[in-house]
Amino acid sequence: MKLWTRILSVSLALLFCFALTACGGGDSSGKTTLRVYNWGDYIDPDVLSEFEEQNPDIRVVYDTFDSNEGMLAKLDGGARYDVLFPSEYMVEKMIQEDWLMELDLSKIPNVEYIDQRFLNLAFDPENKYSVPYTWGTLGILYNTTMVTEPVDSWGILFSEEYAGKIIMYDSVRDSMAVALKYLGYSVNEHDEARLKEAGDLLAKQKQNGLVKAYMTDTVKEAMIGGNAALAVVYSGDAVLCMDETDGNADLAYAVPKEGSNLFFDNIVISKDCESLDAAYRFINYLCDPAVAARNIAYIGYSTPSSAAAQIMGEAYLNDPVFMPDEETLARCEVFLDLGSLTGVYNRIWESVKLQ
Numbered sequence: 001m002k003l004w005t006r007i008l009s010v011s012l013a014l015l016f017c018f019a020l021t022a023c024g025g026g027d028s029s030g031k032t033t034l035r036v037y038n039w040g041d042y043i044d045p046d047v048l049s050e051f052e053e054q055n056p057d058i059r060v061v062y063d064t065f066d067s068n069e070g071m072l073a074k075l076d077g078g079a080r081y082d083v084l085f086p087s088e089y090m091v092e093k094m095i096q097e098d099w100l101m102e103l104d105l106s107k108i109p110n111v112e113y114i115d116q117r118f119l120n121l122a123f124d125p126e127n128k129y130s131v132p133y134t135w136g137t138l139g140i141l142y143n144t145t146m147v148t149e150p151v152d153s154w155g156i157l158f159s160e161e162y163a164g165k166i167i168m169y170d171s172v173r174d175s176m177a178v179a180l181k182y183l184g185y186s187v188n189e190h191d192e193a194r195l196k197e198a199g200d201l202l203a204k205q206k207q208n209g210l211v212k213a214y215m216t217d218t219v220k221e222a223m224i225g226g227n228a229a230l231a232v233v234y235s236g237d238a239v240l241c242m243d244e245t246d247g248n249a250d251l252a253y254a255v256p257k258e259g260s261n262l263f264f265d266n267i268v269i270s271k272d273c274e275s276l277d278a279a280y281r282f283i284n285y286l287c288d289p290a291v292a293a294r295n296i297a298y299i300g301y302s303t304p305s306s307a308a309a310q311i312m313g314e315a316y317l318n319d320p321v322f323m324p325d326e327e328t329l330a331r332c333e334v335f336l337d338l339g340s341l342t343g344v345y346n347r348i349w350e351s352v353k354l355q
């Protein structure tokens with residue numbers, strides 16, 4: 001082969017490989033790579049593997065995070081994902097900061113199964129960027145053998161009686177929400193004196209040895225194992241911990257009377273998605289009622305899909321942790337993006353943990 005012919009054929013081969021990877025995040029097996037970034041313990045692994053079986057041209061690369069802030073920091077640091085699962089206030093922020101791709105909902109026909117009350121919410125008024133995934137409340141999980149008094153107030157987390165037996169959630173918005181609601185303020189408080197008051201309360205809780213640990217996903221093992229009396233958890237984690245077979249029958253869950261956070265977690269596509277078709281197929285698959293029902297039966301969170309809720313049946317529909325009553329929901333607030341106050345919340349939270 002003449003030198004020029006050789007150079008030409010090598011360049012063509014390289015170009016071909018490049019084209020394969022550039023068009024749709026391909027890999028050497030010729031499959032499209034779909035990079036998914038979700039919360040820990042937030043998908044049934046069988047649901048994920050079944051998606052790959054049904055879509056042999058797609059390989060899912062799956063990573064997890066344990067807070068909205070951690071997820072965004074990773075993106076800020078340069079990590080790239082195609083599909084992500086932010087909560088509502090983070091969707092709001094990601095829209096503003098131009099992280100998200102506008103969705104073509106015609107590519108996600110299973111959206112028709114989502115209950116209207118979970119669509120067009122304030123953080124994304126026309127669901128231009130997000131599809132609902134799950135929802136739930138923040139509350140207190142407690143061990144009835146260690147706590148015999150009624151648990152109906154966040155105040156119990158600041159009581160000396162349970163020193164060293166309280167697990168707080170390692171998340172700025174959730175921990176601040178606990179303190180703010182206890183003090184009678186909003187979970188989206190903007191008044192800096194009130195924020196300081198909430199921070200001081202959390203700092204004192206730590207200084208006085210009340211906090212056993214700040215945890216995220218591992219709180220479930222700790223509570224099932226009977227290692228703490230009280231923990232701040234999301235409702236879905238409470239469901240798993242209280243499960244008759246895998247959980248601990250001594251555990252109970254309460255949404256305190258002062259009110260709490262009601263959250264809506266969502267599926268979004270990042271603006272620099274490299275596998276758009278795969279992303280739509282994945283999202284549509286997760287919205288399939290049978291898949292969504294299996295998934296929430298595994299993860300323990302509530303579903304926005306009315307069809308999936310029907311499949312879950314009476315036990316789900318009548319469970320107050322999965323389906324809080326109107327009165328409980330009425331005292332909950334949804335997080336909003338804090339805009340320029342985000343830094344103030346973060347600084348307060350960092351100083352609490354440094355106590």
Ligand code: N2P
Nearest residue numbers: 039040041042234263
């Ligand atoms: C699951 C975390 C759920 C996120 N481990 C609640 N917004």
